[in-house]
Structures are given as structure tokens and as C-alpha cells.
Amino acid sequence: MPQVKNPQLGREHDYPYERREEERDYHWGMVINTNRCINCNTCSFACKSTWTSGKGEEYMWWMNVETEPYGGYPMGWDMRLLDDLDAGQTIFEAAEQGEKVRGYIADKEEWEYPALGDDQVHGEYPTGEVVESDLEEGKHHDIWQFYLPRLCNHCKNPACLAACPRQAIYKREEDGIVLLDQERCRGYRRCVKGCPYHKPMYNPETGVSEKPVGCYPRIEEGFVPRCVSSCIGKTRLHGNINRGPDAESPGGDAPGGRSPINYLVHSDEKVALPLYPQFGTRPQVFYMPPYHVPPEFLTQMFTPNTEVKLNDWPGDTYRESIEIVQDRVRNPSHHVLGILQLFGATTELIETYEVTEHRVKGWNREGEKVADLPFEEELEVREGEQWTNQP
């Protein structure tokens, strides 16, 4: 079986197909700041109303927000796979005889409760005590919850694609979006079984599986996906994850260099991490982890979770990586704070950006300026005796 390089794990591993020789210039990617997420599920409703409101799709939530640690759609999806995987083993390496990918088919019942555990919390009631999070002192909430928006990761090593016996799932050349050919699929449900994030779903009405489409009709027009543009928490930024520091200007007055999400994910100031990179699929949705949550849980969820650290993330161990990133997210640099202002500023895809002392700007893929805002709006005071704030 071919080997693929997986920088998220800092090593190579099996994958059924050869990778392209060079990375695309453009690849769909997303950053989500979990600390801003308020679990309103507007993203989920936006996605569902756009894509899955048809027959046989009633149970489908391509986008959903889970409350960790009790939420899960399908129920217990990550627990079950983690339990099956030893540390240092991707789902490709752990595949059973005759299979390409280690996975499982969730029962119908496990799909039925999208809001299971919504807003629930884990821990002991702090009778006679307080609950405190203080990163400088290494303290986190000992009774905790956090909100985890979940969607298709448009992986660079997609498990659904690897698992499909009909080669009906492919990665688009121009943007890396992973699609399931609705005409070619025969409903074998290997993708449903193989995707560790459980985002391909089977439609019992049509007998065909479906998977999230990365909002490609919007991407093709230069707009961000619905789950991003609908996010009232301003938790998300979508863009070109592959645009690195050496890339040229997209045109016009736009500066060259990194895309804003590339900075958050791949710069020396990394603040966003993939969800369960140990599965080995190279997911392209990256999370700014919750800083009030104990790092041991987050190490399991957002790092390769091996004892020896192999990748280029900060710190000597993965737990240290988590703690460093938590701190960066709690106390962002001016530059990161600037990029955070671009979250939810525009429905247009921001290709490049500029952060100055007081302003932040973003340009689209055509090099047109689409975001231009101050760090803070100035207080406006109306002159004249007759004006009041208590009319």
C-alpha cells in the first residue's frame, strides 16, 4: 500500500491511494474558535436548511454542535473509535482484514438524538468551593463542558474516499473539496462506516449515501460556506489553508503571503489544531481549543496523543502543545487578535489580509478588498444640548 506523509503526525503511514506530488495552490480550510462558540446551532440550521431538508434526510445534520463531553452525533462516535485504536495507530493502519479503514456503522438509534447531552456538564458540584481557570497557575475548570462544532473536514487523506469500493468519492482538483458522486454511489455505506467523523450519511429513501459538500456552489462564487457565514458567534474563518508565506498577491491592491487561516494553523504562532489528528485523515478544519478545559482531555482530542512527540508543534510533548496553544488563545497576540476581527466580517472568502496597529483588512480571491474594520469602533458623541441616551 502507498505511504503518505502526514505532517500532523510527523510521520508517514499507509493510505490506499498515492497523493499528488505537489500540494494544491488552493485548498478548502476552516478555523473555529471554540471559545467564542455559544452552541446556538445556527450553523447546523443553516446547513440543514440549505442541503438536507429532503426526504430521507430528516435525521441528517451535516453540521452539528456537540457539547463535550456528553454530546455525540452519532452517540459516542469518538469514544468508540478511540477505544479501538492504540496510540500511534491511524485508522488506515488499524484496518481489519479485507477493509481499507477501521470504522464502524453507527446504529440507527445512535443517529436519532442530535441534541443528546446539549449544554450538559461533567464534574462534581463545587460545594463550598469556587471553580476557577487560571492558565498562569495551570488551573482549569474541574467541572466543565465546551461546545464542539462538527462538520466534514475535507481531509487530505479522506477515509470515506479510501473506503469507497466504487471510487464514487473524490477530491476536487481545484479546491480539495471531497464529494460523493450521487449518480455513481450504490449505497454500500463503506464511507458511512469508514469516516471517523461520521459525516457521510445514508439516505434510506434514495438508497444512496450523501456527504457534506463543503458548500461548493458557494465556494465557486467566492463565498464562504453557510456554517461560516451564518455563525453569529463569529467563531469561524474559512479560506485557503494552502496559501503560505511565499504566495503572491491574488491581484489588485491585495498583499501576498499567507491566508489568515494559514497563519492561525501553520505559522510559528499556531493557535488552531485539527480534531483527532491521530485518526490519520489530515482533517482541514482546525480548532482554537477551549482554554478553561483540562488539557488531558484536549490532548486526546486535538493532538496525535502519542507519548513521543513527532510533529513540529510547539512544546516537548503534546500536552505541552495544548497548554501553549491554550495560552495563546486566551492571550492572543496583536496579530492573532487582528485576524480574529475578520471572523464573521464578510460572506466573501478572504484570501489575504493585513493587520496594522488599529485596523484589519481582508481581500478576496480577486484581490478586492472585502473587509476593512478597526480593532474597536470609536465612541461617537453627538454635540448639542438636545441629545440624550434616555429619550
Next chain:
Amino acid sequence: MTLSRRDFLAAAGAGSVGALVGTAWGATQAVDPVTSVENPLKSYPNRDWEQVYHDIYDYDEVDWTVCHPNCTQSCALNFYMKNGVPIRAEQVYHNEDPSVGPSGYEDAGVTQHWNPRGCMKGLTLHRRTFEPSRIKYPMVRKGWDPDDPNPEGRGEDEFERVSWDEAIDLIAEKMANLEDEKRFHIFNAIKSDGLFTRHGSGRRLASIFGGCEWTEYDWYADLPPGHVITTGYQTSDSDASAWRQADYTIIQGKNLIHNKLADNHFLQETRERGGKMVGVYPDYAPTVQKCDRWLPVRPGSDPAFALGIAYVIIDEELYDADFMRQFTSLPLLVREDDGKYLRAHEVFEDHEAPPEDPEHQHEENDWGDFVAVGEDGELVAVTREDVGEETPTTAQLDAERDVELTDGSTVSVRTDFARQRDNVMERYDPETVEDITTIPADALKKTAREFAEAEKGQWFTGEGINHWFHSNDSLQRAIFFVQSMLGNIGDVGQGYYNYSGQYKIELLDGYPHYVNPDGHAAHGMYPGYAFAFFGGEQLDPHEVRGDFDRELELVPQGDAEEPVMPTNAESYTMSRPEILWTMNCNLLNQTKHQEHVIENFVKHPDTGNECFIVSDMHMTYSARHADIVLPVPSWLECEYPDITVGPENPFVHMDHGVMDPIYDTKQDGEAVAMVAEKLDEKIPPEERNVDSYREYFAEFLDEDGDVTNYIQDTFDRGMTTRGINVDDLWDGPERLNMKTYPRIPFYSQIHEDRPFYTKTGRMEFHKEEDRFLELGRDDLDHVESVEGTPYGVNQKWEDAKDEENPLYHDEDKQFYYNTPHPKYRTHSSWGMTDWNLIWSARDFGSVNADPEGTERLVDDFSFPTGDGETEDAPPLGEAFVEIHPEDAANIDVETGDYVRISGKRGDLVVRAMVSERQRPRSAGDMGQLTIWHGWWPQHFPDDEEDPDGIKGYNTTTNIWLDPLQETDDLVHKAVFGDPNVSEEVPEEIAWHGAELEHGYEETVWAPTGTNRDDLVDVEKYAEADWKPADARKDDAFQSYVGGSLQDGAASGGDD
């Protein structure tokens, strides 16, 4: 047939497979040639199929409107239309394609920081529009007759379809035959949207007809009276964009991340900018997740927390003495003998006295001048206008002495600060506060010091606390005390906010021009009294007002015809409704003490309420109890545009429909106009209040009528809207003209030395009004609850702590009942919208609910239409109560089991969800039971012991009326107009010349029904018939939550 859950699932699965085999598209696909695909990671041969999702995404046109339920936010949304039907909604952004409509918020002159606005509820407005609970045509209850209303049949009788003309005629006829016009009552819940062409038109009708208008805001405990007591202003809230600039936030009992969704990010962003956030909640409310520190508090003890903070600030002298001198009553002298502020004329010979009678004082806006002690120790007169820099002296905050009065007598006086300080230092040291609140003293001290040190500190409280008898005034006064000691008032990023209720009608300050035309104004009527005292049977006033000293002649008994009011509350309008017309309000579902209200106000043969009209989109619990039901269009279907404003954003929006109505509906304004037209036919000119009722609604009725004329005329009469052209609002929202953007309450008070809206012109802490003195609540204190406490009820701590509440100790009612605002609904709105219901029901929400529940729910979810027809809605979810695992284990209850919750006023049966975020009884004596509010009766199971009983979440709640708030003496600003500048504004402005007011005023000053201050018990009712899996019981879960689920992993083994 009884199926087990698993059988059902298996059967459903088999059915689906069967359906699949039979589909034609399965068959055609099988013969397609298969193109070989070499490496789908690199390329794919045939991508024509991708058109499938382009077609799904495709739309014919985009139109926009505004979602504006009673969440107080108002959000502009684009609706994407296909074949004239909205298929999805998206938020609008600054002047962006693919929006063809509004300019977004760019034309409102704000930055892209405000993008995007509009939550998941707006995104299912189209689904709500098409759901089966819609009312499709006007209906009349079969058992109702104008002359024989037969109220016992309400909620049970079938309905009969009638034409609009018949329905309107019945209403007008009943109105025309009223002996007393005041007995025509209009109730609209929301005070700052639907202002012109919806329920606002009902108020206009009530005004010209001479009827009453009800208000929900104060009765429902949304009004925070502590704000009015301290500042004279209804609620001091800022625009959300100001939140972000705080350095320190204390958020107490407000679940802001659920109930202010659209602009919530501004608060979350404070932490990115170095801000710190401390939460004070009895439970791990979802907002706690965002807090750096959580201080768990005993419910009902909140005022003591704020007083404990005040203790530390005083004790460690962390306060801003200049600010206190300039803007508060703290340097003013108070007489020790009668508790009144010392007046200047009492000590200075040459100083003119105010009128003696308080009523005359109010009339002349002259309450006398006040006295402080100057730097040099001499007494100094201080007028209402002598505030801020104009304060005549650097007054001593701490003074206590005897002064000689002009009549030669001597009286002891102390400064207000000395009074509050002495009381706080004696009673609220952090250790005592720990006893009261269970908040550790160390943590309180640390929080107080950090908060005092922060440059900008803001403090939020919410409606939850408003619903506690004493917290709603005492806590708020104490927080203002802290904030004014720290100078945290009047600037961006600092203040004290409540954000409860859609009350900011003042922001549309020309509005009286529309609702009170030509000087006609509806009487403001207070529902708490209607429910408590105007039903078939009235309640014991002591049970309603708390067990205040029965000897104190505060609460005279009355009879069912006469209002039961304390003395000195003459400004309270009391009128027994004969016609009650509710618009935009699910009154009977949301009312507290529901059993009493239904049995006595609604269904009792002696109720005076003879004609109950409900206008609604949906067949709600209230509509089911109506005599006449009028269907209204959804926001997507409406014919006439309307206006909304909100308390936490600076925008004025105008909504308008995007599609044709699907049923025989009429917007409230049109229905009201039709009634007005009929009134002209039925009431002879000499008996009318106005020449013609119709003429006030002509724009609705005339061929060439244009209702936007009403809007523009009103805009022209308001400072906030003058210069806004209503035509511009078709293209998107505009920004209101306020003193500052973001709006900062009291900016002029602090920066331009304008008086607060109190007698002293300052934030007042000591209150001299007789009612405050009589009840012993003239100074800042914590008083134990009237019911929700294990300790002595309605007493200060030193007396309460050694006593026992018999309800708790003898009758074992040891839980309090928490009904916070839900996020997937707004109150009861969206209660039946499929996706919202699935998510609201949490662990019990599913498109495939259990088979037995399904049968029950299908029965219950059917909505009566005319002549006994029903329409079924899918079973998607049901109500549940959250209970701590420890308390659940005590009564042998697991997730999914049914429990019975019972209190003094009623009981209910509901599913239980075991939940670690609840406060256990062991933590603070009272356990917590949480039900998200707004469930419909259909969401509750039958109670086999009481099959005909009332189902709902409000059966155990109460309507408490605080006699402190039943007084005409309190001085305050009216809803509309700032008396400080009312002479400066042009004469055409509706509030030109406005002066300070006193006594009852809708949405400003009235007794708040402190509805949730009550104790209940919980017991097991039945085992679960089905339940979803409980992760807590999974062996792997413990490893998962500790990060050690993977063998040999990095994170495992740490603990």
C-alpha cells in the same frame, strides 16, 4: 399495538429498505456503465453530476425581512425564494451579493463587527410558517354567545369557522354594548416591535376607545425595579458593542449566551482583549463555561453577594470618593428621626420650602433642596441640579452630627454613605456573606479587589434573579451601590445591565404620536391584579404579597369587584376586563400560577371576562381557550410593513413580507381597523370618544392608503428618528439618533452634569418614601425570600438564620424551580417548529420518537381547526426537568423516568434528565430543578391521577406582588422623554416639555410579579418507557473524559 422501542426501530428500518428496493432510480442506475476511476484523490472523470447540488442551492429571487420575536434583538434576514416559497434564510452582511435587498447594517453606520445577526430561529421562520399548528381562518367557540359567554367551556368546546366580517362584527358589537369603555382591554406582550401595523394598533384603538392596555413587562418580572429606585430610569442598558470594552465582567444569574444570541460575541470578545469574567450562578449555567471564575450561590441570596463586595470596597477603601460625591446621594444628610433626607429649608432661614403635600411636590417638581457637609464642616445646600462638577462643595462622605433646625429644634443626621456603610459593615462581612450565600469568603474578597482594580467593570444580572421577591430590588440597588463607589457608570465598557424584556419602546420616542393620538391614552392596566383579584375567586392578598405584617394597613381586603390595593397607590388603573383581546402573546401558557388563572380568571362561571379574543399565528394554549380566534400572518406573509427597535442594538428595522399568505389571515392592524370601522356604524356619534374611530385607521382601509405614513409621522415626532426617511428602511436598517454610539446610559449625567431622574438628581441609595420606611427597606439590605428559603421567610439574616421555613422543614418542599429562557425557542414561540423542537427536547428530541410516546404525542399534537377537524404534527420531542444525579438517586430516578413536581399551587408530571450542572440539595439546602420555559402543554405527559388537570410548566409558579412597589411616591422618568433636555428639543417632538413623573407607569414602575420565588418537592412518578443511552453509564466514558481512552497514549495516566 404495543411495540418495544427496539421492535419499532427494526420495523422502521425494514420499511425503509422496502421503499428503497422499489424506487425507480435504484433500477435505472444499475444499468449505467461504470467508468473506471484510477485515483479519486487526484482526479475524477465525470463531474457533471455536481449540477445536483447547484440545483438544490439555486433560487429564483431573494427578498428580505426582519425576525423580531420577544428576544429583543431584531435581525434582518434574506429569504431565498423558489417558486414563490422561501427555501432558506441567510443573514445580511454589509452591502453584499447575493443579497438583492438590504444594504445590511452598513447604511446604519456601523462596522463589520456587527455582522452577522440572526440565529437559528430566524433560519426556521419559513418552517414555522408552514407548520401544522397555524391558525388558518377566524373561529368562534361553539359554546360562546355574546350574551351567554359560558366560560366553563373554554379550552374544551369545539370551534366553528366564521368569516372575518362575522368575527369583527361580534367584537365590535360587544364593544359597542359595553357600559364602561374601560372594560375593553388590549394586551400585547412586546413593547418595542410590531408597533404600527400589528399589536401597536390595538393600543391605538384602546386609546381612542377609552379602554385599558395591559403590560406584561412589569408583571412578568422583567422590569428591574431596583434600577428605577436608584436612578429613576427603567433599565440602564447599553448597546452590545460596548460590552467588549470592559476589563472585568461580573455576570450574575444571567444566561446571556442563550438569551442574547445575535450580538453575544461582543461579550465573548472581552476575554480576547484581556478582560476577565466572573459568573455568579447557583448552577453551571451554560454561560459559566465562558467565565474565568464561577462563584456558586444559594438561590435567592444574591443581594448579600453584592453587599459583601461593597463591604470589601469600603473596608479597604477602594472606592472613588469624587464620583460618589458628584453623582450619588451618598454625601447627602438623612434625618435619623424620620428617615427623610434633610432639606435645605429646614436648616437655612433664607431657603424656600417645597410644598408640604407630596402630591403637590410631584406636581410642581419641587421636592426641596438637600444638605451636605462641606469640606470645612459647614452645612451646604445642594439642589437637584447641583450634580457632577456643579456639586457646590467637596462634600464629606462620612458625617454624623446633630444639626439645629430653623425652628430651633435639633435633629441627628448622618450622610447616606454613613448609613449604608454602617449597615454593610455591621451585617455583610465576607464571612457572614459566606453563611448567607455559600460563596467562600476568600473568593468574594479576591473578586471584589480585582473588580475594584479594573479600569472598566460591567455587571450583568438577568430575569432569573428578577423573579425572586427581594432580589429584584435589593440586589439591583446593591449593585448600583458598588458600581457607583467604583465610578463604573456612564462610560463605554462599564455599567449595570439587565436586558430583560422588550421594553425599549422609549427608543422610538415619537411613538406616543401614534398610540396616544390627539391626547387620547389607554389606561395602563396591571395583569397581576387582574389574575389575582378579578377572577371568579380571589386570592388572599397576603398569599400574593408575601406574609407582611397583617396589622400593617398596607394590604386592605377588597372584594371581587373592587381592586385590592394598598393606600397611596391611586395611580394604579384598576378595571375588570369584560373584553380581553390579546395580540402576539401566549398569555395563558406563560402566566404564572397557571391553575388559578385558568380555573378562576378564565373558566370560572363568575369571571367578569366575557369575551376573550386571541390573535395569533398558532393554535396555542391561549388560543384554545379563546372565544374568538383570529389568525395572523407570519412575518414572511405580512402585507403591511412594521417597525422594531431593541435595547442592545442601535438599529431601527422595518419588516415586510416576502411571500403571499397561505391562509385566511389578517395583520392585527387591519383587524383593528375593521373593528374601528364597525364601531362607527354601531356607536352613535354623540356617544363616541372621537368623531370617527375609522379615521384613525384610514390608511389600512382606504384604497390609496399607505400605512408607512403613520410610521413617517411618528418618526418626525421623535428625536431618535427625525431625519430617517421611512422609504430608506425598505433597503435595510438605519441607526437611531442617540447621544452616543454605542449607547451608554447616563452618559450626559456623568459627562455633562445632568441630574439623574430622582428627587435628589443623584443615584439614590437611601430611600425616604413612606412605603420604603414602613417596610424597613429604606436602606440596602439582604432579606430572605418570602417562600424560597430554608430559613425564616421575609426577614433580614440575623433574624432569619435561626428560624425555619415550615414549608421547607415540615412539608419537605426542598427544591426550587428554575425556568430559564430557552435558546431554541423564544418563550413559547417556535415551540412547535420541527427542528427547534428536536433540539429543545435535548436527549428526548428525535425525528423518530418512541412508539408509545408517539401515540400520545400524536394525540396531543393535534390542533383543532373548525368543526372538530384536527391536524397532526409530528412527534419530535417533549419537555424534561433537569435534576442533579445525587437528588435523582435519592428518589430512585434515572434519565428518562417520570417525576411529579408539586408545590403549594399545583403540580406537574414530566420526564427527568439527570444533570450534573444542577445545584444539588446538599450544596445549599435547596436543590435545583430546571425546566427551560415556554413548553406547550402538548409536550407534557398525561397525569393518570389527574387526567383533566392543567398541563404545563407554570402550574407550580406564583404571582407575587411586592407592596414596596405599590406606591405612587416614587419619582422617575416617564417612558418617553428626558426631562433634562425636554425644553431643548423642538416643539413637534412628542415629549417636548416632559417632566419627571411619579407612581405607576407601564414598563417603568409597577409591582413586578416575582414569579419563581417558590419551593417544590419532587418524587418519582413512573419508570421510563424508553430512554436514550446515558454516557455516564458507559465504562469507556471515564477513560474518555480523563483523556486516557487510547492505550499507550500521551494524555493517559495523568490522573
